Amino acid sequence: MSEETRQRKSWLDGFMAYPLPAGLDEEVARRNIVLLDQKLYQLWSLGENLIYAWTPSEHGLEVLLAPHALLTEFTERAPGGAERMRRATMLETLLAQQEHLSAEAFQATARELELKPLHVALPFSPSDGLGLRLVAAIVERYGIRLVEDRAVILLDAVGFSLLTPLEQVVQLSSLSCSVNAAYAKLLDREININFARTTTGDGFYIWNRMRGMAANVELYQLLQFILADNALARERATRKGTVPRLRACFHVGSHYEFYQSEGLNPTSFSYLVGQVTIELARMIERALPGQILVGKFYTAMRDADDEMLMVDSKDFVDCTRAPLQALNGLALGGSEIDEIACYLTGQRDTAFGGSYGINEYEIQDKHGLLHRVYNAKINIHRRHGEPIYLGLREDDLAGFHARIVNG
Structure with missing residues (x-):
């Protein structure tokens, strides 16, 4: 790779800073990034929806998808002050999640937010076809994250x-x-x-x-x-x-x-x-x-x-x-x-x-x-x-x- 090519980057190259699974070819990883991004783009619906949480499955992802308004409605519809504080804390903890939720935590979060999980089908396993840290970085483009340590x-x-x-x-x-x-x-x-x-x-x-x-x-x-x-x-x-x-x-x-x-x-x-x-x-x-x-x-x-x-x-x-x-x-x-x-x-x-x-x-x-x-x-x-x-x-x-x- 030439010096010029190495230093001039596209949005795809930004994701290549994340570690790839052992044995995964870079070109295959790039194709998988584009495929996952296209799937999430369709759910994003021109910015109307956000991805609040996700968990990997054998051939894809399970995601919790809802409009932006859920960020405020979830706490505002609480029946009392104590419940409002609990919900606010729960939402902050969820938004601070750097990577995926376990399957159990994902289901519990879906019940809490009253959302039905959506399946994103992929022709590869997220852990083997991209790596879960890289998947998390791609998913973040379609959500909001609370960051404490940057x-x-x-x-x-x-x-x-x-x-x-x-x-x-x-x-x-x-x-x-x-x-x-x-x-x-x-x-x-x-x-x-x-x-x-x-x-x-x-x-x-x-x-x-x-x-x-x-x-x-x-x-x-x-x-x-x-x-x-x-x-x-x-x-x-x-x-x-x-x-x-x-x-x-x-x-x-x-x-x-x-x-x-x-x-x-x-x-x-x-x-x-x-x-x-x-x-x-x-x-x-x-x-x-x-x-x-x-x-x-x-x-x-x-x-x-x-x-x-x-x-x-x-x-x-x-x-x-x-x-x-x-x-x-x-x-x-x-x-x-x-x-x-x-x-x-x-x-x-x-x-x-x-x-x-x-x-x-x-x-x-x-x-x-x-x-x-x-x-x-x-x-x-x-x-x-x-x-x-x-x-x-x-x-x-x-x-x-x-x-x-x-x-």
Whole structure:
């Protein structure tokens, strides 16, 4: 496969990031993806219906299908407050399901939602003809999922609203180019991040379609290379204002993921809405030009052994350091990388040998709500080039409207 073919992807290629069953030919897998997608498309009925749950059978799937309105009607028709809360919790648990339900749980859910299961006939076994994780990813295009453990980036161009429309287009094009360049750098080291993005008007939300600790670490690596490419582009720019100055936020939190209709098809990329996007929007409002903020989180993430572990913001940044060593030697701006150092900032503690602590900040948004964040720094040292310093030092935060809440 040529380099160009490897990097230019269709909606089909996005699904090929999932592991295939042993011995399954890629071309056979592609045909099976298209066949399953066509079957689900017919049930989707131009966006009228959603798939709420599914379970595999020997030659197909059993699915629970209903209009969007069930999302609210199921709780609204509850006879009392306690029952409404129980139903809301049950629905959230169902939407948070990453993969299929067992046959017993599927039948119980069908009774609870008062839905009759539908059979989707296939000429192959889902587990052997695609793999259940891949089937789950395809089914998700036709439903709504509640995600608790995915990291999301928000990039914002400073002073964007003051630019002319033509200048805005130029800056967004530059930012898009930096995103693509960062992705290409990671591809060079076989880090095939399956990322998605959606515009905010003056920037982008970016996330990894894959989930888990490794996927979130890859997203943090992508953020570092986006900011580095942007910094180099700003240095090379011959005309002021053609490359945006950025501020960036990184956070992990809950959100709903869904696929809008585009013409007569569901979009090939998802949209996010929920607590994590709200938190990021509030964080970016207070971020200084050039600043990198990491939101405070404590979330269960799946590790490489498929085990769930609880991870907080400090643990996460610590866990990103070892994978960064694999990027040493990668060329950036014509010079090879010797080291990438990423850390959360704080004041020097003279009582403990002059080591640096980590400051936790509290910011207040325009609605009076409080949010906890950390200030992040990324230093990229190059063998034959000047270091690239990303983010702001503690000494640079005089204009940061936040208070330290350590302890």
